Amino acid sequence: MKIEQFIVDGSETIRVALQKMNEGGQGFIAVYREVKVYGIITDGDVRRAILQGVDLGEEVSSIANTRFRYLEAFDRQKVEEIFAHTPVRHLPIIQEGRLVEVIFEEAFFLEEGESGNQQAVLDVPLVIMAGGRGTRLYPYTKVLPKALVPVHGRPIIEMIIDRFKEYAVNSVFISVNHKAGMIRAYFEDVQQEDIGIHFFQEDHPLGTAGALRLMKTSLDRDFFLSNCDILVKTDYREVLDFHRQNYFAITIVGALIHHRMPYGVCRIENGGTLIDLVEKQEHDYLVNTGMYVVSPRVLPLIPEGVALDMNELISLVQSAGQRVGVFPIPQNAWLDIGQLDNYNHLLEKE
Numbered sequence: 001m002k003i004e005q006f007i008v009d010g011s012e013t014i015r016v017a018l019q020k021m022n023e024g025g026q027g028f029i030a031v032y033r034e035v036k037v038y039g040i041i042t043d044g045d046v047r048r049a050i051l052q053g054v055d056l057g058e059e060v061s062s063i064a065n066t067r068f069r070y071l072e073a074f075d076r077q078k079v080e081e082i083f084a085h086t087p088v089r090h091l092p093i094i095q096e097g098r099l100v101e102v103i104f105e106e107a108f109f110l111e112e113g114e115s116g117n118q119q120a121v122l123d124v125p126l127v128i129m130a131g132g133r134g135t136r137l138y139p140y141t142k143v144l145p146k147a148l149v150p151v152h153g154r155p156i157i158e159m160i161i162d163r164f165k166e167y168a169v170n171s172v173f174i175s176v177n178h179k180a181g182m183i184r185a186y187f188e189d190v191q192q193e194d195i196g197i198h199f200f201q202e203d204h205p206l207g208t209a210g211a212l213r214l215m216k217t218s219l220d221r222d223f224f225l226s227n228c229d230i231l232v233k234t235d236y237r238e239v240l241d242f243h244r245q246n247y248f249a250i251t252i253v254g255a256l257i258h259h260r261m262p263y264g265v266c267r268i269e270n271g272g273t274l275i276d277l278v279e280k281q282e283h284d285y286l287v288n289t290g291m292y293v294v295s296p297r298v299l300p301l302i303p304e305g306v307a308l309d310m311n312e313l314i315s316l317v318q319s320a321g322q323r324v325g326v327f328p329i330p331q332n333a334w335l336d337i338g339q340l341d342n343y344n345h346l347l348e349k350e
Helices: 014-024 043-051 076-085 105-112 156-165 180-189 207-215 236-245 296-301 310-319 340-349
Strands: 007-009 028-033 036-042 090-095 098-104 126-130 171-176 196-201 223-227 230-232 250-260 265-269 273-278 282-294 324-330 334-336
Touching: 007 014, 014 028, 014 043, 014 250, 014 324, 028 090, 028 098, 036 043, 036 090, 036 098, 043 324, 076 090, 076 105, 098 105, 126 156, 126 207, 156 171, 156 230, 171 180, 171 207, 180 196, 196 207, 207 223, 207 310, 223 230, 223 236, 230 282, 236 250, 236 282, 236 324, 250 310, 282 324, 282 334, 296 310, 310 324
Parallel strands: 007 028, 126 171, 126 223, 171 196, 250 324
Antiparallel strands: 028 036, 090 098, 223 282, 230 334, 250 282, 265 273
16 A cells, blocks of 8 residues: 555645545545645545535535544554544544555455444435436447446446345345346346345336336335446445435436646627636536435425436426435546547556
8 A cells, every 4th residue: 555645735625625535446545744644635535525515626625524533553442433433434544643654444354254244224216217218328328228237247237236136135126128028037047145136127218217107116125227238336325315305306316527628718799809817727527327215205306107217307307396415526526438538548547
């Protein structure tokens, strides 16, 4: 572990710290001030800042948590107690004011041969939409349905299910249409332990939201909804808690994407007169990852047998006076293989 990858100076912007956090891949950064640890930030701190409308151009020290748990030396028993009895997932070891090590909950319990904190159990079903033709992934989807396109040697739909199995989700509903027989056959050959898989057949393409109408009588509580061509690495318990605590009808899991314009942008007025020239503008966007938490109270709003996409359902929900939320995650916590360029780039990295 190179400890420098988990350190940022407090005078840097939140945007820079988030980029470094993404590169580290652990959702943790120590914030330094005058060559000593001033505080820490986690992906949760950044999420709260985004939800509060904080400008990502502000200094990262402005959102740093200065009252955090740490150890001065590694103590196995203390580490186990902290991870088992507190929500802490990143435990820094600080000596003479300097960060010398970071203990991450998941890695710690894997080394111990244990499963870690047992609080993350979700008594909710998972719905996966696998009925699309996957035309953006041609030529791969000329042979395989999008849900069975492999990532690191395994179909992406199986990887989605495995992520939720970590949270003891034991009921999965899959909507199928295009090449439905191949998807059914795959799960007949590959046994999924401790989980029930149920298929719903679309007679014609119904869109992500339209297919939910088929499952109306099976979905009697909040459920996760995922496209079949994305992976999201985040704490699903936090997503569900966020959804319920705010009484949202739908919660969109949104990835924070930073875009830097590589060109100068000309602003003109009538007649072509230049107002100003802005060099290399930077913008941050929360984009829809294709994962949601949905309340069953929205299902009656879906017309029967009609194709309906999620953006259309969201409009119906808002028109009915119900609230829709957004749960932000870092860009590197989202893998989208639904675009051919993204998938080819992923294959090149293997």
